[in-house]
Amino acid sequence: MSHDVSSQLLNLACGLFLLTALGVLWRRQVSALVSLLTLQGALLTTIAVLLAAEHHSAAALAVAAGIGILKAGIVPWMLRRVHRLVPDARETRPLVNISASILAAAGLTLLGYAAARPLVAAASSASGRATPVGLAVVLIGFFLAATRQRAISQIIGVLLIDNGIAAVAFLATGGVPLVVELGVSADLALAVLVLQILTNRLHATFGSTDLDELRELHD
């Protein structure tokens, strides 16, 4: 693959990566959100594979494969399980309406570009210039976690944040060291598992997964 094609593919994957995050804000159906998250995981894997090919690194390729299995396979599977086991998790209830959310996302993307300046400046490779995309997805993830009512949308928010950080790591540095990546991935898988079990418990004890119901503890 020539260098030009590879860098164009990388830019395309980064653009789509950001678009899937916007799609998550736009859609209400949880099944659609999970599909978008799967797609985003696959795009993250593409970014990782392209960068690994650019550096001719077998270890990086292995990391990319692992990321693909985790983020486009295991995590969406766990989310679908929540969706199946908890009946009222079909639709999210946004506190902020969809068009305002999209506007906010545009603002957050600009903020991502501003905040990523030191990262872009320090990165030696051309891929480093796409780093703001990752940061924008992190910020959109925060926004999602803060403005959605259902338990499952908070999980999706946390996952968007995580995908965004992974993208920043790949684009700015070519990926964190293998052993760190292993630890981080294990932590992520376990955290999603814990959240899945807690969602079930929320449903069992509160009768719904509406986070507005969580009002037992206050001062």
Add this chain to the structure above:
Amino acid sequence: MRPTVALYAPAAAPFLAAAFAAVLAWRTAAWASVLAAAATLGSGIALAAHTAHGSTLTSGFLRADALTAYLLIAVGAVATIACWAGVSHLRDELTADATAVGAARRYLVLVQLFLGCMCLAVLADNLGLLWVAVEATTIVTAFLVGHRRTRESVEAAWKYVVLCSVGIAIAFLGTVCVYAAAVATGAHGVTALNWTYLHAHAAELDPDLIRLAAGLVLLGFGTKAGLAPMHSWLPDAHSQAPAPVSALMSGVLLSVAFYAILRYKTMTDIALGPDYTRTLLLIAALASLAVAALLLIAQRDYKRLLAYSSIEHMGLVALGTAVGGRLALASVLLHILGHGLAKAVAFCSAGKILHTVRSPHIDAVRGLASRTPGLAAHFGLAIAALLGMPPFALFSSELGIARAGWAGGLGWAVAAAFVLVLVAFTAVARHTAAMLLGEQPGSPSTGGEPASTAGGGQGWLPLAVGLAAAVALGIWLGPLQRILDAAALIAGGS
């Protein structure tokens, strides 16, 4: 003990005890967990003997210097008290049918995994692994917070996991920024996140990137350390977890998260100069003290009272760290140990109060001194220690932080902080006095069940040992002085 053994033992012993707890009878497993905690303390002391002269010990991904050894002593000491008190806690729960044997087993496994992760976090040479270990503590404690499966505890567990995962994710973004800065200086692979490498090359790191990283790391690990304004999960989680777990979370988990901030600070101070982190820490310190003082005034739940007191003490720790310098940092480290011990005793006796009175409300516990004098004495003394009364260790550490602050030109911050400490002092003292001495509620149905207090026979010993240790530290540091000075020197950046 050979030094390398001491390097691996603190993490290995709890993981081994967790494996035992999965198969042994609960009583044997509970004592094995006490043994594992004591082994952690023992290895901390062995490492301290080895590193007090300023040497470091490295093997694989683990590394120990005086600061590590000191933190391990703190973790080990508090964990020994908490696990020891946990034996009688579990027996009480099992006899009261509040916990099934299977749940007791799961509790013991998770507590040991929790302890192992904290030790790994302290021992990690690699900033990435430090992050992984701190995040792992959130995962293993989630089900400990939600142990009771009531509405309250499930809610607390949910908020705890979501807020801490998001918070710690911010810290990972900060770690990635540090990695990017290190890669730009020519490092690659695991080395680029190694503490030794980063400390040696801190002056070459890109200041803009490190400024971004410093803010993110402080925000991220600050969430886990319970610093305001990211503290909102803490009172929920600490009040819902079983008492010995609250003791560990309040007594050492907060300090372990703060240890990460201390480590990063030594690096960012070289790359940026101390002013940037100092300002951020001062804001967090004063905000934490203000939040704690205000919410302590009208507090109605005694475990939440202790949780807000933890936020107050973490605020003081952040204040001392912002001041910097040897006196302030030595005081901060003494504060961490003194607070850990006192808070462990306070939470474990609060657990016994909950078991006796069966209500978390302060109003329901009036007249404790006449009903159960032994319990009242332990709780009262632990609160006195937390309030910074002499001769407890927190008295000398708070005095040290205040003195260093005045001398360091931060008099205004110290003055504001200690006004807030005074407010918190008054609030805690008033609530505790009401619990211990207040008019006993008229109806005998809320108290006066001698049957439930009789089981405490051997349960007192760990609490008494904890209080004795807190007093001893306040009077005479003895051999600990050397390791404390060496650790303060490392926390100061040399």
